[in-house]
Amino acid sequence: xxxxxxKESRAGEARVAASVExxxxxxxxxxxxxxxxxxxxxxSVSDDTFKAAGASIAKDFAACVKDADMVWxxxxxxxxxxxxxxxxxxxxxxxxxxTDAETVDALAKQGVTAFAMELMPRxxxxxxxxxxxxxxxxAGYKAVLNAAAQYGRGFPMMMTxxxxxxxxxxxxxxxxxxxxxxxxxAKRLGAVVTATxxxxxxxxxxxxxxxxxxxxxxxxEKEAETSGGYAxxxxxxxxxxxxxxxxxxxxxxxxxxxxxxxxxRPAPKLVTKDMVDSMKAGxxxxxxxxxxxxxxxxxxxxxxxxxxxxxxxxxxxxLPAMLAETASALFAKNLFNFVSPHIAKETGAIAMKxxxxxxxxxxxxxxxxxxxxxxxxxxxxxxxxxxxxxxxADDAKGA
Numbered sequence: 226x227x228x229x230x231x232k233e234s235r236a237g238e239a240r241v242a243a244s245v246e247x248x249x250x251x252x253x254x255x256x257x258x259x260x261x262x263x264x265x266x267x268x269s270v271s272d273d274t275f276k277a278a279g280a281s282i283a284k285d286f287a288a289c290v291k292d293a294d295m296v297w298x299x300x301x302x303x304x305x306x307x308x309x310x311x312x313x314x315x316x317x318x319x320x321x322x323x324t325d326a327e328t329v330d331a332l333a334k335q336g337v338t339a340f341a342m343e344l345m346p347r348x349x350x351x352x353x354x355x356x357x358x359x360x361x362x363x364a365g366y367k368a369v370l371n372a373a374a375q376y377g378r379g380f381p382m383m384m385t386x387x388x389x390x391x392x393x394x395x396x397x398x399x400x401x402x403x404x405x406x407x408x409x410x411a412k413r414l415g416a417v418v419t420a421t422x423x424x425x426x427x428x429x430x431x432x433x434x435x436x437x438x439x440x441x442x443x444x445x446e447k448e449a450e451t452s453g454g455y456a457x458x459x460x461x462x463x464x465x466x467x468x469x470x471x472x473x474x475x476x477x478x479x480x481x482x483x484x485x486x487x488x489x490r491p492a493p494k495l496v497t498k499d500m501v502d503s504m505k506a507g508x509x510x511x512x513x514x515x516x517x518x519x520x521x522x523x524x525x526x527x528x529x530x531x532x533x534x535x536x537x538x539x540x541x542x543x544l545p546a547m548l549a550e551t552a553s554a555l556f557a558k559n560l561f562n563f564v565s566p567h568i569a570k571e572t573g574a575i576a577m578k579x580x581x582x583x584x585x586x587x588x589x590x591x592x593x594x595x596x597x598x599x600x601x602x603x604x605x606x607x608x609x610x611x612x613x614x615x616x617x618a619d620d621a622k623g624a
Contacts, residue, residue: 227293240553241267344589354562369480372509509539
């Protein structure tokens with residue numbers, strides 16, 4: 226089996242879907258590994274280091290993926306890169322398959338067998354393959370460090386001869402993997418931490434990390450989690466109650482970190498502009514949902530903005546890429562854990578098992594067609610939403 230690992234071409238992406246450890250493991254399984262020149266530079270891994278681990282180096286994308294059985298990437302390939310993939314080649318990457326219809330369609334038309342790693346089922350066996358968890362964990366950590374770097378005061382309480390410095394107050398909105406790591410990191414730095422989430426099960430998790438849970442509506446929160454462990458979209462009345470609670474809480478906070486995401490949907494707006502206006506000068510908002518539109522109305526995705534009242538709103542994207550070396554190592558291990566059970570130890574050949582839940586859950590397209598029902602439904606809904614109202618009405622009549 227030949228595995229190709231190209232250099233990431235999207236702006237701001239410093240990660241690589243390989244590590245020295247994983248290359249060594251693949252070589253031990255009798256696989257051939259080809260890495261594009263310079264692919265590991267952003268993650269502090271040189272071509273020579275990869276060569277020493279057993280990989281060969283290709284001069285460009287086309288040479289890297291030529292004759293490869295499988296391509297590993299961090300982000301989805303660009304249109305130009307998709308055109309260089311061969312029919313029947315396998316691809317494993319974060320494809321944003323529930324929202325990026327154009328990429329999914331292009332991969333299907335090219336005949337690529339594509340696995341969207343963000344769709345990995347939430348089952349115990351798949352935890353070691355879950356790129357969302359591994360990358361979100363790092364993002365939550367980095368979010369707090371970014372906040373600390375921009376905050377004009379210290380995080381911990383300090384007793385000094387010149388006086389006592391009070392601890393920073395950090396409020397985390399959304400207690401998934403990223404939120405939990407943000408709580409833990411803020412507590413390690415000495416902050417007083419509060420947090421909120423629609424899922425009641427997170428209350429104990431927040432308390433276990435030394436944070437205090439901000440309740441909104443305990444009854445409504447009982448129905449706020451899917452069987453897969455993701456947050457459900459809540460009704461409007463819940464968000465109104467949440468806004469009121471948050472509106473009362475925010476003026477007392479120094480740092481707010483928002484992490485709320487719903488797979489395949491725009492990020493819910495949790496912090497309105499008037500809430501930001503109520504915050505004190507020097508306060509920081511780190512919007513980790515900026516790539517999905519942001520949880521804060523004042524967020525400018527990809528930018529750091531300062532409001533008229535002196536609040537910094539950080540909407541920078543792709544926080545895991547700011548920790549490229551560690552993020553790459555974890556992402557590569559996720560891919561290896563996903564693929565290695567399907568590699569024959571005697572020959573190094575690969576045969577992805579059709580009855581494996583991790584395969585069926587992530588397989589997006591094969592044989593020129595989109596085969597994932599979840600992706601089909603999301604893309605159909607997105608396509609319908611983009612139609613003019615008159616066209617939607619005509620479609621409804623035709624049905």
